[in-house]
Amino acid sequence: MTTSLFPRAVPRRTIHLYRGEWRDLLRGARADAGEAQATLAAFEDAAARHLGVTHAIATGSGRLGLRLLVGALDLPAGASVLMPAYTDESVPEAILRQGLQPVFVDVDRLSHLMEPAAAERALRPDTRAVLATHLFGAPADLDGFEALAQRGGLVLLEDCAHAIDAVSSGRRCGSVGRGALFSFVVTKAVNAFGGGLVSTSDAAIAQQLRDQLADLPMPNALGLARRVAVGCALAGVTSPPLFGAVAMPALRWLERAGGLGPAAIYDRLVRPGTVNAHVDTRMSGVQARVALAQLRRLDATQARRRQIAAQLVAALPRGVQAQLSRPGDRHAVYFLVVTCDAPEELKRALLRHGVDVGRHVMRNVGGADYPNAEWLVHHSVQLPVHPSLADRDVDRVVRALRALG
Secondary structure, three states, X not given: OOOOOOOOOEOOOOOOOOOOHHHHHHHHHHOOXXXXXXXXXXXXXXXHHHHOOOEEEEEOEHHHHHHHHHHHOOOOOOOEEEEEOEEOOHHHHHHHHOOOEEEEEOOOOOOOOOOHHHHHHOOOOOEEEEEEEOHHHOOOOHHHHHHHHHHHOOEEEEEOXXXXXXXEOOEEOOOOOOEXXXXXXXXXXXXXXXXXXXXXXXXXXXXXXXXXXXXXXXXOHHHHHHHHHHHXXXXXXXXXXXXXXXXXXHHHHHHHHOOOOHHHHHHHHHHHHOOOOOOOOOOOHHHXXXXXXXXXXXXXXXXXXXXXXXXXHHOOOOOOEEOOOXXXXXXXXXXXXXXXXXXXXXXXXXXXXXXOOEEXXXXXXXXXXXXXXXXXXXXXXXXXXXXXXXXXHHHHHHHHHHHOO
């Protein structure tokens, strides 16, 4: 460990920005309506080509995209939709808002995903759709879910909020079901300071979404400016030198004091400034400009994520298990999540080595009836894999893991 006055430390995550992003943000803010619309169309076209679908429709958020997508399916009121119990609470909330009933399915402890066989056991007479979620970027078994949907006469949807570059059985996640949703909040691989996208190859669904979006306003300019400012400030604070000088001492003090944890502080003080509180909007030309630039850089940033993840997985001590993907699938590595029997001990040990990690990475929205989801809530640790990490920061994490034996 370094002995300098302000040692570097490794944050669990940071905000991904690219060189020249401020220039693009300012250029986008000055663009007229025609240029903004052309930029949005270029982003949607690039996203559709990346995913291998015929339509990509930008939205004000991933949540809005899911609501519009489900609404376009014209499912009967009260019909049930199968989804994993281990997911973000915004997902069942969106389903409920469309007058449908989420039916939760427990997940596998090794993959952290809903499996087709478990979903089939949860089928009800009123089930009309199944939402395959690629959690943390790990691809769900799309072949299995596609077969289940065909057998049961169900609509297959995909939650790709974490999975902009994931591949399942040789097919891009987001290209297999009737439609899929993506999210572009500041922590995502493509950061548009909010916003989302729906991908589909169904022309009728695409047209219905575009018609509904045409009636929605653009995001509030002051709200968007606030999200940009908060995102850029977070990018600075989570740079390893500043993080080591400011945030890491605070995290260690919180750990010793047993008080409010960093995740709770983030949720209360920071997260409200990074998300669009009013999601029923279109995506602005400013957001589309930076999203398009990040999409063009995605191959390089994703290669870096996978390189870091491979190094960390190879260094994991005995008893610490990385989230598993099926052979041949490509994990998008939004998060590298591991599980162990003593996650708090792992967290404290890494913190002593200057490595910040996350706990309680995802929620069990189903409750006590879903034991695997509940186990994952309490046994998971998120390791840092963001592509901006320098080699020496990755080496620090590797050395810290190996020191645990």
